[in-house]
Ligand SMILES: Nc1ncnc2c1ncn2[C@@H]1O[C@H](COP(=O)(O)OP(=O)(O)O)[C@@H](O)[C@H]1O
């Protein structure tokens with residue numbers, strides 16, 4: 001579905017992505033793991049069109065996304081739930097959802113989708129007139145996900161949705177991720193919480209210092225000793 | 240007592256022009272969180288366009304008004320393309336400094352085209368007045384007040400009831416997130432900039448019609464009055480812009496009455512200073528945030 005190949009993105013002279021290639025399979029959950037500063041957010045922002053790559057390509061189905069504006073990329077069916085959520089704090093929950101549908105013009109269908117979001121995220125229905133900035137962190141994350149879904153994406157990108165949230169809320173977010181995927185949404189997820197990711201994702205990539213250093217299934221990931229030590233916190237055995 | 244009320248009425252009338260100027264400023268500042276010092280000079284360019292049509296082609300008030308508004312909007316777009324569109328997020332100072340450079344450029348351009356210091360500008364109601372008991376109101380002043388209230392309402396409705404307004408408020412909230420939901424941020428900013436300059440053009444036309452003359456210094460005057468009114472009323476607040484303008488006008492007329500014309504501006508600056516110290520966000524606004532692109536805390 002989404003094919004990234006040989007992607008290089010730089011901030012000034014410093015290359016944050018040094019030739020990244022990966023594949024996000026249709027209707028699956030693909031997870032990108034990696035330490036802070038590896039370049040995960042840079043990759044997400046490049047796919048979404050906020051950052052321009054030096055070279056490489058990003059294809060959705062058969063269409064090249066590199067060079068398109070963020071608005072065009074949303075219209076093609078890619079929506080990003082950004083790191084730190086970035087809800088519109090001075091707008092109501094409902095207005096945030098409507099902003100998520102900005103590229104669409106099918107008014108009746110938009111209202112149907114708002115209703116769907118309220119059903120999936122009951123908290124949002126209760127607070128639909130409340131300013132988004134006054135929601136709790138978990139609720140803001142739900143809103144950010146719902147806002148992204150309002151564009152009816154073919155691929156949903158999520159950048160560390162569990163960041164800074166309490167364990168119970170994290171569990172809720174992950175159950176929503178599974179649910180969305182069961183309903184047919186393709187998901188490309190960035191996480192540092194490898195334990196949670198192992199429970200939902202079908203395919204893993206590991207990124208370190210701007211490069212993909214591992215690719216595999218959950219089984220392969222759990223077996224890899226280096227990854228176990230670094231990301232799953234397994235105690236180093238003596239000898 | 241009659242004097243006090245008459246002065247207050249006059250202050251409100253004069254102040255409505257400040258309010259209009261502040262309204263345009265507020266739209267730019269609200270959306271971009273950046274100061275456009277060339278705001279007044281853009282309006283002055285519109286004024287010169289109006290005066291040229293008036294002098295050379297005998298244009299009537301309506302055509303002149305249209306020319307001022309259009310000229311201000313075009314000059315505004317020119318400023319946006321040069322000083323604001325190319326600047327990266329967080330480069331607010333660069334935008335401000337370059338808008339100062341364009342200010343000088345626009346002023347020089349006006350002097351080159353029309354080298355005399357002042358040029359006549361067509362009046363709107365030739366100073367005719369309405370009487371309300373013991374009080375007098377100039378008709379052109381009344382038009383100014385109606386325009387200020389009407390345009391402020393229009394801006395508010397646009398912001399809160401239209402798709403374009405939703406886009407602008409999204410940009411105000413988080414420019415990156417606005418991109419991510421598919422808003423064409425650059426185009427929306429350019430449109431907002433043009434609309435704000437056009438509002439300034441309305442203010443410019445009305446003030447110039449009262450003054451019946453235009454000078455290159457009008458740009459500086461418009462930037463100053465608009466800026467002070469916006470600061471008093473509240474950074475980024477639409478009602479604040481109008482209230483700030485009216486308040487500034489009332490303060491000025493009373494200062495002039497009680498202390499003489501030489502104190503008029505002095506006292507206005509003292510009040511501005513007091514506001515900056517006591518309420519940096521102005522009457523209606525929130526205190527300015529460091530930068531619009533600062534990400535929210537997790
Ligand atoms: N705006 C920026 N300007 C310069 N360098 C940046 C910027 N954003 C990120 N970087 C650098 O790029 C690298 C990758 O960052 P990022 O993509 O945020 O990593 P991750 O999301 O994996 O934590 C880091 O070294 C970071 O310091």
Ligand SMILES: [Mg+2]
Nearest residue numbers: 040041083160
């Ligand atoms: Mg990150």
